[in-house]
Amino acid sequence: QNTLAGLSVNLQEEQTKHTVFQKEVDKLSLIFTDKELKYKTLEENSSNNLKTEESFQKSLEETQALLRTLQSHSLLTKKIASEIQESETNTIQEKSFLETQTVSQQHISEIKKHIETLRDKKEQEQQLKNYEEDRKNLVEGEACSLCGSTDHPYVDSLADIHIDETEAKIKSQLKELEEKEKSLRDLEARLVTTQTKIENSKLELQKLNEELETLLGVFKQSSFELTNDSEVDLKEKQEELTKELQELKQDRSKKDELLKERDKARETLQGQEKLLNELNTSLQKHLSEQEQLSLVLKSSQEKIETSIKSLRSHYKEFSVELDIKILDSQYQELFKRKELYTQTQKSLKVLESELNSCKVSKKESETKEGSITQEIKIFVKSLKEFEESTIKLSSKRIEILNVADLDTHEKEINSKYKTVQEKENLLQIELNALVTKNEERSSHKKDLDFKIADEEKKLKKLTFTLEERYKKNDFKDEQELKNASLSSTEREVLSTLCKGIEDKFIQTQTLKSQTLKQLEIHQKEPLTTKPIEELEITQSLLQQKVDELSQSIGSDKKELELNQENSDKFKERITSLEKKKEAFKVWVKLNELIGSADGTKFKKFAQGITLDQLINLANQHLTILSSRYTLARNQDKLLDLEVVDAFQGNVIRSVSTLSGGESFIVSLALALGLSELASQKIAIDSLFLDEGFGTLDEESLETALNALNLLQSSGKMVGVISHVEALKERIPLQIKVVPNGDGTSFVEI
Numbered sequence: 083q084n085t086l087a088g089l090s091v092n093l094q095e096e097q098t099k100h101t102v103f104q105k106e107v108d109k110l111s112l113i114f115t116d117k118e119l120k121y122k123t124l125e126e127n128s129s130n131n132l133k134t135e136e137s138f139q140k141s142l143e144e145t146q147a148l149l150r151t152l153q154s155h156s157l158l159t160k161k162i163a164s165e166i167q168e169s170e171t172n173t174i175q176e177k178s179f180l181e182t183q184t185v186s187q188q189h190i191s192e193i194k195k196h197i198e199t200l201r202d203k204k205e206q207e208q209q210l211k212n213y214e215e216d217r218k219n220l221v222e223g224e225a226c227s228l229c230g231s232t233d234h235p236y237v238d239s240l241a242d243i244h245i246d247e248t249e250a251k252i253k254s255q256l257k258e259l260e261e262k263e264k265s266l267r268d269l270e271a272r273l274v275t276t277q278t279k280i281e282n283s284k285l286e287l288q289k290l291n292e293e294l295e296t297l298l299g300v301f302k303q304s305s306f307e308l309t310n311d312s313e314v315d316l317k318e319k320q321e322e323l324t325k326e327l328q329e330l331k332q333d334r335s336k337k338d339e340l341l342k343e344r345d346k347a348r349e350t351l352q353g354q355e356k357l358l359n360e361l362n363t364s365l366q367k368h369l370s371e372q373e374q375l376s377l378v379l380k381s382s383q384e385k386i387e388t389s390i391k392s393l394r395s396h397y398k399e400f401s402v403e404l405d406i407k408i409l410d411s412q413y414q415e416l417f418k419r420k421e422l423y424t425q426t427q428k429s430l431k432v433l434e435s436e437l438n439s440c441k442v443s444k445k446e447s448e449t450k451e452g453s454i455t456q457e458i459k460i461f462v463k464s465l466k467e468f469e470e471s472t473i474k475l476s477s478k479r480i481e482i483l484n485v486a487d488l489d490t491h492e493k494e495i496n497s498k499y500k501t502v503q504e505k506e507n508l509l510q511i512e513l514n515a516l517v518t519k520n521e522e523r524s525s526h527k528k529d530l531d532f533k534i535a536d537e538e539k540k541l542k543k544l545t546f547t548l549e550e551r552y553k554k555n556d557f558k559d560e561q562e563l564k565n566a567s568l569s570s571t572e573r574e575v576l577s578t579l580c581k582g583i584e585d586k587f588i589q590t591q592t593l594k595s596q597t598l599k600q601l602e603i604h605q606k607e608p609l610t611t612k613p614i615e616e617l618e619i620t621q622s623l624l625q626q627k628v629d630e631l632s633q634s635i636g637s638d639k640k641e642l643e644l645n646q647e648n649s650d651k652f653k654e655r656i657t658s659l660e661k662k663k664e665a666f667k668v669w670v671k672l673n674e675l676i677g678s679a680d681g682t683k684f685k686k687f688a689q690g691i692t693l694d695q696l697i698n699l700a701n702q703h704l705t706i707l708s709s710r711y712t713l714a715r716n717q718d719k720l721l722d723l724e725v726v727d728a729f730q731g732n733v734i735r736s737v738s739t740l741s742g743g744e745s746f747i748v749s750l751a752l753a754l755g756l757s758e759l760a761s762q763k764i765a766i767d768s769l770f771l772d773e774g775f776g777t778l779d780e781e782s783l784e785t786a787l788n789a790l791n792l793l794q795s796s797g798k799m800v801g802v803i804s805h806v807e808a809l810k811e812r813i814p815l816q817i818k819v820v821p822n823g824d825g826t827s828f829v830e831i
Contacts, residue, residue, distance in 0.1 A: 113347050142323040148301075149316045155297045162290045169283035172276050179273040186266045193259045197252060204248045211245060275670055278663060285660065345529055689721055692759075697723070700748075700755030707747050707789040711740075743785030750789060770801040780808070787812050 697713045704711060710729050716722035725740065725748065727733050740748060754769075771790075783806070794800050802809060810816065818830040 118344055139327065142320065142327065145316055145320045145323060149320060151297055151300050152316060155294070155301075158290060158294050158297065162287065162294065165283055165287050165290060169280060169287065172280045172283065176273065176276045176280060179269055179276060183266065183269055183273065186262060186269060190259060190262050190266065193255055193262065197255045197259065200248055200252045200255060204245060204252065207245045207248060271673065278666065278670070282663065285656075342529065345532070686721065690715070693721060696752070696755050696759055698755075699758050700751045703754040704748065704751035707751055707792055708744075708785075711744070711748065713748070713751070741781075743781060743783065746786040747789050750786075768799045768801070770803065783808060 693715060697715065701713050704713060710727060712726040712728065714724050714726055714734070716724050723737050725735050725737055727735055737745070737748065787809075790800050790802070802813065816831070819827050820830050821827045
């Protein structure tokens with residue numbers, strides 16, 4: 083009966099647990115159904131979304147291509163405007179140059195005429211001068227060597243002739259003519275350069291316009307209309323398409339997440355259903371056990387009642403009342419006494435066996451007592467030996483372990499052990515985390531394996547379908563299909579051709595239908611009532627006109643072919659001319675750099691190269707004398723010098739801003755560099771400075787002397803000629819010139 087009560091309690095607990103599990107399973111089933119419905123909805127939408135995404139992606143690519151083309155169009159338009167402006171500027175400059183050229187040519191012509199006039203005048207004056215010289219030699223009363231006359235009335239009235247003035251005027255005019263011709267040559271060179279620029283601008287404009295036409299053709303092909311807000315509209319469209327694509331991608335990621343959640347919910351549901359089935363099995367088993375126990379209990383109770391009835395009838399014969407409760411309590415008490423007796427008997431047997439063993443052990447102890455006494459003596463002796471060996475081992479321990487206090491050493495080892503144990507615990511935690519991650523990854527792997535298996539099934543199905551299609555279309559495999567397929571370019575050409583054919587077909591069909599309609603109308607209502615003979619005459623006349631037009635078209639075609647040939651020839655000539663212009667640009671650039679009639683530019687160019695060499699050599703010496711300054715050429719005035727001040731952030735200064743001592747150091751570096759440049763790599767180890775110290779203040783003088791000391795320390799002999807008293811203290815070896823007072827002097831070292 084107690085067993086049945088316990089089983090009933092367990093059964094109630096299992097039923098409660100079963101109810102809870104059933105609710106959880108129902109809840110999970112609802113969740114799974116909801117996830118499944120959502121996933122199916124997304125799956126249905128995904129096919130449409132895929133097409134929409136492809137459409138959006140294509141539109142986005144087209145928009146991006148149009149945006150790039152529009153940006154190229156904008157840049158090209160700016161280039162064309164800039165080129166037109168430059169061409170107009172060059173045209174205005176060319177016109178100005180031509181006007182100036184005309185004026186200069188007129189001026190040169192006038193100067194040449196003036197020079198011719200002056201030269202004629204000079205010849206006349208020279209003749210007159212010669213005549214005057216002969217007139218001076220005439221003597222009154224003597225015959226003239228030229229005319230034979232003895233009368234000389236004009237001897238006293240000599241002409242005032244100024245040949246030198248005329249010569250000076252001629253020279254002045256020649257100089258002016260040379261300057262004007264030089265200016266004219268420069269002007270003509272600039273005019274040629276400008277004309278070349280104009281031609282280049284025309285060619286560049288033609289090229290840019292062709293590119294612009296190409297871009298406009300792209301816009302026309304794409305049915306894109308250019309407006310002021312085209313770029314803004316395209317950017318807005320690009321942003322909208324990008325946003326739409328992102329939303330579609332988010333929907334796809336939501337679908338994947340929902341798939342994971344659905345699979346997870348399915349696994350959880352399957353696990354709970356499995357547990358619920360096990361619980362149902364256990365519950366059914368316990369129910370059957372309960373039923374069996376109930377049957378057994380019922381049978382036992384019937385037997386007990388039968389026995390009690392027989393006992394009561396038996397006791398009634400002896401006039402004794404039978405109380406079941408008293409008998410039951412007496413039975414329980416007797417049962418307890420029986421168990422106590424059984425336990426006491428067992429304990430008694432154990433104690434008897436222990437007593438026997440104690441007796442045996444007592445005899446053995448008495449026997450062993452003597453031997454133990456002997457062993458104790460031996461042990462005491464061995465203990466003394468052990469103490470001695472312990473002392474020796476302790477000393478050896480100190481020598482080996484280098485540890486005087488073993489307890490302290492043990493504490494240190496324990497501390498290290500605890501540290502290692504803590505690390506082990508941390509590693510165990512990390513290991514547990516890794517095991518958890520591994521389990522998660524294993525679960526993820528199962529999901530992926532499930533998906534892979536599903537995808538493999540789809541792949542096999544698609545492969546089978548593809549192979550069937552290969553067979554239907556007489557292809558062995560994919561490679562044969564690729565070999566038979568057209569390239570992307572050919573497909574585009576074929577697509578364009580097909581589209582053109584379709585358009586023409588549609589036009590033809592439309593034209594056919596229109597023609598049939600017109601034919602029906604014409605058949606119903608004839609256009610003319612003229613007789614056939616007159617119409618045939620008109621037709622023959624029209625045919626003659628058609629033939630004439632055909633001949634004219636043929637001649638025009640030949641003329642066009644001839645024009646095309648000429649155009650090709652001109653293109654070749656233009657290409658050749660462009661190459662020559664490219665070569666000419668080099669000469670123009672060379673002329674700009676070093677070309678001039680009097681050689682001034684080339685002189686400056688050559689002087690600049692020499693100056694660069696001098697600056698390089700001077701900077702080598704200046705680096706030794708002072709680390710602050712570096713010499714450099716002026717970028718505006720190429721033959722002027724500047725200094726770079728390293729102490730002020732490499733600021734560029736004029737040499738006129740240097741102090742006296744700084745100027746002395748820079749001048750000294752230039753002098754050393756110039757001597758090295760002029761010596762043609764011959765070493766000059768002696769240096770003499772004549773004066774130059776009198777204008778220096780104390781600080782500048784100190785700077786100059788430090789520089790000279792550096793030169794002397796580098797192995798050069800430095801000589802100074804000066805009257806400055808401060809130098810006497812710094813120069814140990816001196817050659818003095820001492821006056822005697824009588825106009826003579828003597829040298830003193």
